[in-house]
Amino acid sequence: MVTRITELSEHIGESVTLQGWLYARTDKGKLVFMQVRDGTGIAQCVIFKRDVDEATFETALRLPQESSLTVTGIVRADQRAPGVPGGYELSVQSLQVIQKAEEYPIGPKEHGVEFLMDNRHLWIRSSRQWAILHVRATVMRAIRAWLDRNGYIEVSTPILTPAAAEGTTNLFEVGYFDDRAYLAQTGQLYNEADIFAFSRVYCFGPTFRAEKSKTRRHLTEFWMVEPEVAFCTLEQLLEVEEQLVSYIVQTALKENASELKLLGRDPAKLANMAPPFPRITYDDAVAKLKELQAASSDAEQKQLLDITWGMDFGAPHESALTQLYDKPVFVTGFPSAVKAFYMEPYPGRPEVCKSADLLAPEGYGEIIGGSERISDPDLLLKRIHDQNLPEAAYKWYIELRQYGSVPHSGFGMGVERTVAWICGIEHVREASPFPRLLNRLYP
RNA sequence: UCCUCGAUAGCUCAAUGGCAGAGCAACCGGCUGUUAACCGGUAGGUUACUGGUUCGAGUCCAGUUCGAGGAGCCA
Numbered sequence: 453m454v455t456r457i458t459e460l461s462e463h464i465g466e467s468v469t470l471q472g473w474l475y476a477r478t479d480k481g482k483l484v485f486m487q488v489r490d491g492t493g494i495a496q497c498v499i500f501k502r503d504v505d506e507a508t509f510e511t512a513l514r515l516p517q518e519s520s521l522t523v524t525g526i527v528r529a530d531q532r533a534p535g536v537p538g539g540y541e542l543s544v545q546s547l548q549v550i551q552k553a554e555e556y557p558i559g560p561k562e563h564g565v566e567f568l569m570d571n572r573h574l575w576i577r578s579s580r581q582w583a584i585l586h587v588r589a590t591v592m593r594a595i596r597a598w599l600d601r602n603g604y605i606e607v608s609t610p611i612l613t614p615a616a617a618e619g620t621t622n623l624f625e626v627g628y629f630d631d632r633a634y635l636a637q638t639g640q641l642y643n644e645a646d647i648f649a650f651s652r653v654y655c656f657g658p659t660f661r662a663e664k665s666k667t668r669r670h671l672t673e674f675w676m677v678e679p680e681v682a683f684c685t686l687e688q689l690l691e692v693e694e695q696l697v698s699y700i701v702q703t704a705l706k707e708n709a710s711e712l713k714l715l716g717r718d719p720a721k722l723a724n725m726a727p728p729f730p731r732i733t734y735d736d737a738v739a740k741l742k743e744l745q746a747a748s749s750d751a752e753q754k755q756l757l758d759i760t761w762g763m764d765f766g767a768p769h770e771s772a773l774t775q776l777y778d779k780p781v782f783v784t785g786f787p788s789a790v791k792a793f794y795m796e797p798y799p800g801r802p803e804v805c806k807s808a809d810l811l812a813p814e815g816y817g818e819i820i821g822g823s824e825r826i827s828d829p830d831l832l833l834k835r836i837h838d839q840n841l842p843e844a845a846y847k848w849y850i851e852l853r854q855y856g857s858v859p860h861s862g863f864g865m866g867v868e869r870t871v872a873w874i875c876g877i878e879h880v881r882e883a884s885p886f887p888r889l890l891n892r893l894y895p
Numbered sequence: 896u897c898c899u900c901g902a903u904a905g906c907u908c909a910a911u912g913g914c915a916g917a918g919c920a921a922c923c924g925g926c927u928g929u930u931a932a933c934c935g936g937u938a939g940g941u942u943a944c945u946g947g948u949u950c951g952a953g954u955c956c957a958g959u960u961c962g963a964g965g966a967g968c969c970a
Contacts, residue, residue, distance in 0.1 A: 480933085481926040500927070517920090534930045555905075559920050560931045562907055566962055622968080638970095663968060664896070676970060756966085766967075809970090818970060866970030880970095891962080 457493035460527050460540040467545065469524045470495065473577070474515055474553075476560060484512045486544075487535060488523060494535040494579060497523050497542040508547050517559075518577070520550040536579060537710050572886055573895045583711035584882050587704055588871045592656075594703035595677050595865075598696050599654050604679055607646045609639025609655040614845065622661045624672075635660035640862060641794075641849050643680035644825060647860055648852060654679040659864075666890055668879040669767070669817065671868060673888035680862030686796075686806040686824040689861040690782055693810055693820055694727040696865075697780060701725040704874050717876040721814070724779065731782040734804065735761070737773060744772050764790040765809075770817040777813060784808045793835040795823040796859075808863075816873040822863025829853035 455468035472490035479485065482501035487494050499512045515521070525542035533541035557567075558574055568575045575581055596606070612626070612633045623634040639655035646653040659676045679696075681689065701722050705712070712719060732740070738761050745757040756768035764786070765773075774781060788797055788805040795805035810820035826832045829850055836846055843850075871883035881887040886895065 476931085478929050478932060479926090480929055483927045483929075485929050485932095487930090496930085498928080502927090530928090532928065532930080555921060557905065557920090559906060561919050562931090564907075564963085566902095567906070569962095659970080661969070665966095665968065666963085667965070667968095670969070674970070764968085767965090821970060864970060869970060 457488075457490045457495045457535070458537070460493075460495060460542075461529075461537075463527045464529055464540070465527065467524060467526050468542070469522060470497070470542065471522050472520070474517055474519045474521060475577075475579075476517060477512075477515060479513055482509075484509070486512060486515070486523075488521070488542075489577065493537060495540060495542060496533045496535050497525060497544050499544040499547070504544060504546065511549060512544075512547055515549065516553045517556040518574075519553040522548045522550065536583075536714060569881070569887075569892060570894070576885060579714055581882065583708075583714045584871065584875050584877060585885055586711045587708045587715075587875050588867065588883055588885075590704050590707050591700055591867060591871050591874065592675070594700045595656065595696070595867075597703075598699045599677075599679060602652075602692075604652040604654050605650045606656060607643070607650060607653045608657065609636065609642035609646075609678075611636050611657070611660075622663050624660045624662045637661055638676070638864060639678050640680065640864065643678055643862055644849070644852055644860065647680050647682040647862075648856065651682045652679070664890055667767070668881075669869060671880055671884060671887050671889060674869075674880070674884065675867035676864045677867065678862060678864040680860065682860045683858050684824075684861040685859055686784065686808060686822075686861055689822055689824065689863060690729075690731065690784075690808055691727070693782075693808075693822065693863060693865075694729045694780075697729075697810065697820070697870075698725050698727055700870065701874060712875070715875050715877070717874075721778075721876070722874065729780050729782055729810070730777050731784060732773075734783055734785045734787065737765075737769075737783050740776070741769055741772060762787050762789065767817060770811050771815040774811045774813050774815055774817065780810050780812050780819070782808050782810055791823070793839045793841065794825050794832065796826050797831075806861075810863075812869070812873040814873070814876075816869065818866075819869045819873060820863050820865045822861065824859065824861040827853060827857045827859050829857065 453469065454471050455463055457470065470488055470490055472488045474486055475489040475494055476487040484499040486497040488497050499509060501509050523542065523544055524546045525544040528541055528543055529539060530541050531539065533539055557571055558578065576585060613636050614633065623637060626633050626635060637659060643653055643655055654677055656677045658673055660673055662672060663670060705719055705722055738759055741757055741759050745754055748754045748757060757772060759769060785798065785804045786807045788795065788803055791805050791807050795807050797805050806824035808822050809818050811817055812819045826835065832850055832853055836843055868880040868883040872880045881889060
């Protein structure tokens with residue numbers, strides 16, 4: 453009978469057996485402290501020389517980090533015991549080494565990014581990475597739970613696609629027999645087909661962008677959930693978004709309290725995530741940014757915040773805007789020219805479209821991009837022509853508007869950016885188990 | 896693609912143009928409450944690569960490679 457570390461508190465005074473790996477070890481004379489990981493947590497196992505035979509004590513004293521083992525001992529509650537969740541430790545009675553590990557490269561001291569990324573296959577064992585990936589799993593589970601509970605059906609969209617939805621420069625090209633195919637950048641166009649069969653749908657999977665971006669917010673492969681809703685205006689879509697995001701954050705706060713604590717994330721900064729989120733129009737946001745720019749005394753910041761109406765926001769603009777709110781903020785009504793061809797223009801004001809980005813607080817920036825889609829076939833065709841897109845490739849997409857077209861809206865949410873925000877980490881690469889970056893395809 | 900910074904022991908980093916160093920990890924020893932323990936000892940080097948300046952280069956110069964941060968683009 454094997455006990456898991458998360459269940460230790462239910463076995464105080466009992467003899468239990470753990471299976472795991474040696475996370476860290478220190479000794480003090482006739483005493484050895486072993487931090488043992490079992491995948492569910494970390495527990496301190498204490499070996500007193502007088503409690504075990506000579507061979508066991510010698511083994512423990514020399515056991516290398518990350519050796520696999522089975523350990524049996526009495527569970528004790530002890531305030532001094534470190535670990536995850538901590539507070540409980542094992543007085544070891546017996547120890548079996550399954551494999552004595554070779555010298556482990558990742559030690560208890562600090563390491564550089566390149567080294568850690570080269571050792572990502574081992575790095576994920578570290579408590580910090582373990583905590584982040586736990587939160588990631590919670591976020592993904594919460595996304596599905598909320599959508600499933602609210603009448604959405606998950607319909608997978610293809611990864612291998614014939615053409616781009618939004619330009620062709622950022623596509624990964626792959627061979628497709630005698631032809632070429634591209635890795636999907638979005639499932640949205642297929643989602644739009646799916647809503648006419650299922651009304652509310654979402655796709656959830658990896659997305660690929662061959663962008664030569666070298667920033668803390670970019671991966672070339674990332675996970676995105678894309679809900680799409682029939683009979684839905686932009687205003688209604690924003691309500692869906694704020695409810696979903698709030699549910700995700702609240703679920704993580706509830707289920708990953710110890711992980712967030714391990715990450716040093718202050719739960720107070722996430723606690724008030726509840727609808728409604730503030731909304732600001734692009735017009736007002738530009739005016740606000742100009743004020744901020746005028747008020748800035750830093751010359752470099754002044755330069756970065758420079759903006760004129762019609763420009764898309766850069767990272768410094770998003771960052772400055774989010775500092776004004778303690779909740780995520782919607783920016784609506786972007787200029788049509790900087791957004792995708794399929795976004796519905798505002799009636800009487802075609803230079804702006806029914807689009808909305810959701811910017812996460814504390815400078816984390818865009819985690820959602822969404823819009824109401826053009827439902828009129830003639831307008832859609834015109835937009836395709838205006839942008840010199842190949843009409844033939846979009847034949848099926850235009851047909852969706854010819855057989856019972858309805859107002860509809862949808863959005864895409866980036867999982868790694870959302871996880872990075874919730875965890876309060878610097879870089880999205882830590883929010884992915886094996887991140888793919890501009891110069892990183894190993895391991 | 897552009898801008899800035901960097902590459903020295905397994906890891907993190909020092910070293911005024913003048914003998915290649917420390918901490919951690921490893922190995923040996925000491926210590927019955929460690930939290931990245933502490934104390935003593937041992938071992939560990941093609942200073943990213945190529946060329947140049949110099950009596951002498953880890954250090955200065957040129958080029959190359961790799962990496963980090965940022966911009967643009969985006970979720």
